[in-house]
Amino acid sequence: MISLMHSLTIATALFIIGLFGVMIRRNLFFLLLSLMIMMNGAILALVAAGYHWQQFDGQIISILAISAAISEACIGLSLLLHIYYRRKTVNIDLLSEMKG
Amino acid sequence: MISIFYIASIIAILASFKTISSTTPLSALLYLIVSFFASAAILFSLNAYFSTVLQILLFIGATAILFIAVISFLDLNAIIFRQQEKLHLTPKIWLGPLILIFVLFVMLLFSIVNTDYTLMTVHKVNIDSYSIKDILLGPYILVIELAGLLILGALVVAYHFAHFIIHNTATPHARSGMLLVAEKSGQKKEKKEP
Numbered sequence: 001m002i003s004l005m006h007s008l009t010i011a012t013a014l015f016i017i018g019l020f021g022v023m024i025r026r027n028l029f030f031l032l033l034s035l036m037i038m039m040n041g042a043i044l045a046l047v048a049a050g051y052h053w054q055q056f057d058g059q060i061i062s063i064l065a066i067s068a069a070i071s072e073a074c075i076g077l078s079l080l081l082h083i084y085y086r087r088k089t090v091n092i093d094l095l096s097e098m099k100g
Numbered sequence: 101m102i103s104i105f106y107i108a109s110i111i112a113i114l115a116s117f118k119t120i121s122s123t124t125p126l127s128a129l130l131y132l133i134v135s136f137f138a139s140a141a142i143l144f145s146l147n148a149y150f151s152t153v154l155q156i157l158l159f160i161g162a163t164a165i166l167f168i169a170v171i172s173f174l175d176l177n178a179i180i181f182r183q184q185e186k187l188h189l190t191p192k193i194w195l196g197p198l199i200l201i202f203v204l205f206v207m208l209l210f211s212i213v214n215t216d217y218t219l220m221t222v223h224k225v226n227i228d229s230y231s232i233k234d235i236l237l238g239p240y241i242l243v244i245e246l247a248g249l250l251i252l253g254a255l256v257v258a259y260h261f262a263h264f265i266i267h268n269t270a271t272p273h274a275r276s277g278m279l280l281v282a283e284k285s286g287q288k289k290e291k292k293e294p
Binding site: 033048079 | 102109132139159173198204208209232235244246248254255257258261265
């Protein structure tokens with residue numbers, strides 16, 4: 001029996017690595033990759049909680065999370081293609097017209 | 101099972117770190133696929149066989165392939181901008197985020213370690229007596245339909261953007277070819293649409 005603490009630690013580490021990638025990278029493509037890593041960590045936490053309580057609910061909510069991750073990647077990539085065809089770059093520093 | 105869990109988690113963390121730190125999109129993508137496989141192994145060691153299959157089919161089979169397809173559409177020189185990335189990956193830039201992230205990680209780890217897990221009673225349900233199918237198509241049917249609708253919405257949005265790109269940037273020759281294909285395949289649809 002793997003303890004819940006260890007699996008939650010792994011999930012947190014994956015989430016934190018993804019968040020760090022979102023913060024340091026300036027390439028829209030790598031931002032999407034980092035978001036996928038973050039979603040992966042969240043899914044891992046859901047399944048780990050389901051395993052600890054010996055229930056199927058965690059896995060079922062993970063289906064919802066996986067489909068959310070896929071829709072996010074799909075829309076993000078189509079936005080990336082759109083931005084690339086309009087501006088010929090995916091550098092988000094060059095794209096920040098609102099100086100946010 | 102326990103050794104699988106720890107080895108796979110180490111591989112997942114290392115591969116994720118290589119993903120965010122590499123400058124070439126393709127190598128980052130390959131490391132991401134390794135990370136997904138490792139987390140599929142973690143899910144397998146947590147007895148979540150259904151989620152393992154979903155992870156491999158949907159994350160690696162669909163999403164990673166989608167990323168590869170998008171890379172092949174783009175001009176690699178335009179999306180790498182190596183010098184600028186090198187400039188951004190210097191310690192001066194990532195030291196601030198690293199400190200913030202480290203504080204967040206320590207706080208989360210503190211809360212995870214300090215939780216009293218003995219208070220959480222584990223109801224020993226006889227998990228063999230019913231399968232995931234009984235729950236999936238029973239009380240949770242709305243969740244599954246919601247997931248399907250979510251993917252459908254993403255499909256509609258992606259089609260909207262791709263449609264715009266095809267009609268605005270394709271060369272005349274390719275565009276006429278695309279239109280011919282569209283006319284051949286879409287004749288029945290056009291009659292319904294007006």
